[in-house]
Amino acid sequence: MNTARAQFLSGLKDTSPLLIGAAPFGIIYGVLATGAGIPVVMAQAISLIVFAGSAQFIAAQLIGAGASGLVIVLTTFIVNLRHALYSASVAPYVKDLPRTWKWVLSYLLTDEAFAVAIAHYRDNAGEPNRHWYFLGAGVSLWGTWQASTTVGIFLGTEIPHEWSLDFTLALSFIALLVPVLRTRADLVAALVGGIVAVAAFGLPYKLGLILAAFCGIGAGMLAWRLGK
Amino acid sequence: MNLWLVVIAAGVLTFLIRLSFISLLANWAMPPLAQRALSFVPPAVMTAIVFPELLVRGGDLAVGMDNHRLTAGVIAILVAWRFKKIMPTIVAGMAALWLLQYYAG
Numbered sequence: 001m002n003t004a005r006a007q008f009l010s011g012l013k014d015t016s017p018l019l020i021g022a023a024p025f026g027i028i029y030g031v032l033a034t035g036a037g038i039p040v041v042m043a044q045a046i047s048l049i050v051f052a053g054s055a056q057f058i059a060a061q062l063i064g065a066g067a068s069g070l071v072i073v074l075t076t077f078i079v080n081l082r083h084a085l086y087s088a089s090v091a092p093y094v095k096d097l098p099r100t101w102k103w104v105l106s107y108l109l110t111d112e113a114f115a116v117a118i119a120h121y122r123d124n125a126g127e128p129n130r131h132w133y134f135l136g137a138g139v140s141l142w143g144t145w146q147a148s149t150t151v152g153i154f155l156g157t158e159i160p161h162e163w164s165l166d167f168t169l170a171l172s173f174i175a176l177l178v179p180v181l182r183t184r185a186d187l188v189a190a191l192v193g194g195i196v197a198v199a200a201f202g203l204p205y206k207l208g209l210i211l212a213a214f215c216g217i218g219a220g221m222l223a224w225r226l227g228k
Numbered sequence: 229m230n231l232w233l234v235v236i237a238a239g240v241l242t243f244l245i246r247l248s249f250i251s252l253l254a255n256w257a258m259p260p261l262a263q264r265a266l267s268f269v270p271p272a273v274m275t276a277i278v279f280p281e282l283l284v285r286g287g288d289l290a291v292g293m294d295n296h297r298l299t300a301g302v303i304a305i306l307v308a309w310r311f312k313k314i315m316p317t318i319v320a321g322m323a324a325l326w327l328l329q330y331y332a333g
Binding site for chain 2 (some may be wrong): 018052054055058077078079080081082085088091103105162169170174187188190192194197208212220
């Protein structure tokens with residue numbers, strides 16, 4: 001059962017419940033991107049090149065709002081910085097793999113792929129070929145994301161604005177965030193980040209998110225220091 | 229700036245973040261303070277995205293009962309806190325928003 005093939009298939013299988021969540025997001029991203037005036041080819045290319053759902057949502061909003069390129073790139077960086085935590089968590093498990101494997105698995109390291117892969121690594125200590133499981137999980141999410149983006153792009157104008165599908169972005173973050181707020185310092189970081197983002201909403205160049213992230217991180221550090 | 233350059237830069241940066249500790253910094257022991265700072269990135273960034281979505285309508289602060297996104301968001305937060313599951317949270321939030329839009333205008 002530890003053959004590369006069995007591991008790969010089991011990675012595919014274990015991600016299937018997550019696809020029910022990922023597919024609608026891909027569709028909604030496609031709808032939002034074309035709605036923001038992004039050309040069809042570019043909307044799909046963003047899914048291929050960036051391959052990070054929430055960052056793509058924000059980027060589409062920023063492009064639609066006419067934000068500058070620098071702000072779009074910096075905001076994407078801040079929104080995706082959490083992936084460094086994932087990278088650090090899986091690093092010990094993939095350290096002996098050849099470089100090509102590391103690059104491919106890094107490209108596929110999304111929130112969902114990380115959640116499934118790290119659980120598998122921890123629950124099956126010492127088993128060979130676990131990187132094939134990781135690859136299976138990543139490929140299944142990748143394929144779903146690309147296909148659902150395409151569907152969204154072509155549905156684009158068919159979906160009425162009144163459905164408020166863009167609200168799923170906020171809801172997905174609420175769903176990801178609320179359960180992981182464990183310490184008081186986490187809560188402080190979250191509240192300060194949120195309040196600064198609202199206060200700084202009118203800031204020129206859409207710099208509010210970047211400023212809010214830095215304030216939230218700083219406040220979290222301070223709360224952690226004071227609480228020790 | 230050309231939008232294609234922006235997309236490629238965003239993609240390369242995202243890839244480098246994911247590759248960071250797997251390859252680029254594999255032998256670098258991150259200082260504990262930096263680890264701590266990194267651990268506050270998800271809460272700070274996620275609320276920085278969520279709060280304006282719930283509290284700012286048309287560029288202005290909106291905290292009244294007529295702000296349906298705020299009410300639906302609070303319901304979603306309660307569901308997320310109680311059940312700790314992604315799909316129920318999203319379903320509850322969207323259902324609340326649709327009902328409020330339909331019945332409360």
